[in-house]
Amino acid sequence: MKDLLLIGLYALIAGGTIGALGVAALRLMRHRSILAHVAVLLAVTVVSVAAGVTAVAQAMFLSAHDLQVVLVTVAASAAVTLAVGVAFARRLAQAAVWADQARQRERQLEAGRRELVAWVSHDLRTPLAGLRAMAEALEDKIVDDPATVAEYHHRIRVETDRMTRLVDDLFELSRINAGALRPALSPVPLGDIVSDAIAATAPLAADRRVRVLAPETGWPTVRAAEAELARVVTNLLVNSVRYTPPDGTVRIDAGRDEKDVWLAVSDTCGGIPEADLPRLFDMAFRGERARTPAPAGDGGGLTGGGLGLAIVRGLVEAHGGRVHAHNVAEGCRFVVRLPAAPTS
Structure with missing residues (x-):
């Protein structure tokens, strides 16, 4: 028993000394990475065991050969332990x-949701106040000349349509975020989708004096859901037209490579700040411009309260594709890549 107590004391002194040094090292490197902390902890454990075994072996007056065998065994075990520990x-x-x-992504999403609620509330409150004022004026017959009454009716319809589009965008975005969107994929001629989108955007482009250019032929066929793809193209066109100054140009073209079909919308908006590029497709992000609804006739609300590009990304990713934006010489370029329809 006395020999066992003495051996334990030797091992405790040797291991305790190494352990104290390890604690001091951990305190000095408390701001380092988890990997560094775990590596030091493993090294302290292994060295403590080796020191304890060495102290005990020497106290037992082992022969030089036996001591070498013990130390080689300990070293091999230490190497295996360190390798496994470092990998872990x-x-x-x-x-x-x-x-x-x-956690950072969740915080960004939560901030985006709060920002979305605030902006959508603003985008709804402003037209609702105008609608109420016009309705009260009509009801109280404050306005009774036919021209003004007709103008009030027109503005009420325009604002109602704008709020309807905003609500539709919110519903679409909620389906995307919930993972409930399951597009029915089929071969879709991209040229037909682009032609319809240009026609839908024509009044806004004419009002802003923006030229929308597109090739007449050479459009590939893409595997997509027609309605969702039409919304992607229309949202991109409307976004580019709205941010292109008068007498500017928006161009849309497409092509096909080995596996994908790509569609690009380029404009002459003057470029996007580099800090804003990573956030372009976030919910409710509209940069520094257009935090209030655009007036009727300016395309206000066509893409919702900063939701248009977020919907684009959601729809594209639901198709197994991807979308990104980058600056070019006179403006910016949005590129969508989708799986190509199989060729016969």
Whole structure:
């Protein structure tokens, strides 16, 4: 019993000394990564065991050969332990990075939802106040000349249509975020979709004196849901027309490579600040411009309260595609890539 107590004391002194040094090292590197902390912890554990075994072996007056055998065995075990521990520490550090990214993404989404609610509330409150004022004026017969009455009726209809589009966009975005959107895919001629989108955007483009250009032929066939694809193209066109100054140009073209069909909408808006590019497709993001509804006739509300590009991204990703934007010489370029329809 006395020998066992003495061996335990030797091991405790040797291991405790190394452990105290390890605690001091951990305190000094408390701001370092998880990987560094785990590596130090493993090293302290292994070295403590090695020191304790060495101290005990020497106290037992082992022969030089036996001592070497013991130390080689301890070193081999230490190497295996360190290798496994470092691999585990790397995975733990990567998991921590992923968790931190997920938390940051969740915070961004929550901030986006709060911003969305605030902006949509503003976009609804403003026209509702105008609608109420015009309705009261008509009801109280404050306005009774036919021309003004007709103008009030026209403005009421325009504002009602705008709010309807905004509500539709909110519903569409809620389906996308809930993962409830399941597009029925089929081969769709992209040229027909683009032609319809240009026709739908023509009044806004004419009002803003913006030219919309597109090739007459050479459009590929894409595998997509026709209604959702039409909304993607229309939202991109409306967005580019709205932000292109008068007498500017918006061009839409497309092509096909090995696996994908690409569609690009380019404009002459003058470019987008680099800091805004990563947020273009976030909910309710509209940069520094147009935080209030545009007046009737200016396309206000066609893409919702900053929801148009968010819907584009959601619809494109639901098709298994991707979308991005970058600056070009005179403006910016939005590029959508979707799976191509199989060729016969």
